[in-house]
Amino acid sequence: MTSGGPDRRIRPALPDHGAVEAAAERIRPHALRTPMLESPLLDRCLGGRLLIKAEVLQRTGSFKFRGACNRIGRLSDDERAAGVVAFSSGNHAQGVAQAARLHGAPATVVMPADAPAVKLRNTRAHGADVVAYDREREDRREIARALAERTGRVLVEPFDDADVIAGQGTVGLEIAEQAAGLGCRPDAVVAPVGGGGLIAGIGLGLDAREKDIPLIGVEPAAFDDTRRSLESGRRETNPPGRRSICDALAVPTPGEMTFALNRRRLETCLAVSDDDVRTAMAVAFAHFKLVVEPGGAVALAAVLSGQVPCRDRAVVVVASGGNVDRETFADALDGADWTVPPLAVG
């Protein structure tokens, strides 16, 4: 950065749907085209079609692998040899670790010390070095930036990066193509929002195939920064000390690029409770045989709690990740009400 004076960085160009098409080509050899699943029983219960884009089945258990793979796939040989740094509560960590390994790049990931054990363990198992930090007192972004500068490595942003957004956007491309293959035009696509990279990309990916499909974001009520930002028109921040079982979505504020894209494209952003999330995890277990982590279940939770109408419509929800400790998973199943639909039929 130049010293003194105002910040003269040029605002990086936002990705477009061409970038998503290019990302799809780039990650094709590595990423899975995840299935879109449907349950006849649940559909009858809802009176409409609910399609689940099962991104929990993606390599490393979440969509994050797509963005990391696209970003790292575009590094020069020298950059690749030097390696990458990332900061993440877990899913981006695993995505970066695995994508870096596939491209022969060393990786270091800055992770909160209280991240789910399965995410810490898997990140190391994918071959990355893990640097732990205190979520309440330290700024992970600054730790990662300093580390990247000191070691000459490239920082792979978790969401506020054109290549990362374009990579996540391949989820949107596939949704549009798979829905068309099922003979249906979605009345809404609903996706989780943390930093906003997934849903920003999905908007671009959908538009590459079919314009104007309504796109709806969902956050945990305790981290509703994007919902409030869309209302106020500027990037709002979550107060410190908030808690939710949706660890993957615990982000302080929307990204610059993601917010610029999402304020244009999102119809709305909804909020769900942790109890709604537990019910959604139980429904994913019973009707779809999928293990969905709390943060990955918020879109399904928004539909099941009635916030996104499904009757006589076709709604696509993204189940974005499945990296959950078995204790949290068992608690969610125990905490759900199995005596009423849609659990009583499934």
Next chain:
Amino acid sequence: MTSGGPDRRIRPALPDHGAVEAAAERIRPHALRTPMLESPLLDRCLGGRLLIKAEVLQRTGSFKFRGACNRIGRLSDDERAAGVVAFSSGNHAQGVAQAARLHGAPATVVMPADAPAVKLRNTRAHGADVVAYDREREDRREIARALAERTGRVLVEPFDDADVIAGQGTVGLEIAEQAAGLGCRPDAVVAPVGGGGLIAGIGLGLDAREKDIPLIGVEPAAFDDTRRSLESGRRETNPPGRRSICDALAVPTPGEMTFALNRRRLETCLAVSDDDVRTAMAVAFAHFKLVVEPGGAVALAAVLSGQVPCRDRAVVVVASGGNVDRETFADALDGADWTVPPLAVG
């Protein structure tokens, strides 16, 4: 049946790989082409490639939908209008109920009164009538046969039927095609064995694409009738009163047609313990984000317990069903040893 004299029924012709190709065309509009999944972490742990054919994601949560859909899809208009009868511990029941509904045929299913609640509930929810029987004292086949005769309905056999076997065989076709797409020729395909219809079909389906891929069956140790039958050369029976958590594989004896096919094609049939099965369910949860029922996990259990070598090889295992009560699922995760690989890395 003619009265008196020897049984002069003509032995029905065994299905061939042409029947599997025809079944694939017939069920294509209804059945899901389930994904074949791989975990880089688990692969490193095993020193080879383990590919999971995720049939838990099939309509109604198991492969049984394929066979039922093929059989019912071949009924005449009159037969369809009269409806179908089936007997099943659960997965075939759901497959028949859903396939019958799709083809506009009424369905009645004879199910054990102690079948998992989720299977009883779902069979009714798919629109079938359920007739309960006592597993220890009544013969479900006879109940179903009498019912079919009395009502003029067609009995849809759970496994000993050419159309049912051909429908299940589409799993084998897809395995061969998907493995080829991954640039790999499987060193072994491993699948669960109850009545033997799935694995008999898989053999035909594989052979339609690539000859001589070794095919290995797996049973729960308490229901190892096919293993013993392959050894003795004749259809052996399980002693009454045996118990296993693998309810879907609790069949008294191999089918006539399935045994005729399997004695030709299977390399061997292995047996696994209920503890092996619990570990496999936990690995499917942690590494693949899949809910697999006990009977659906025996093939994975055989690999993880070291009975099917995986080092420097590519092994495909079929995860055949995911219809499991949450209590059974939670017990399996609790009962697994999470301190050693492959659970300690995942």
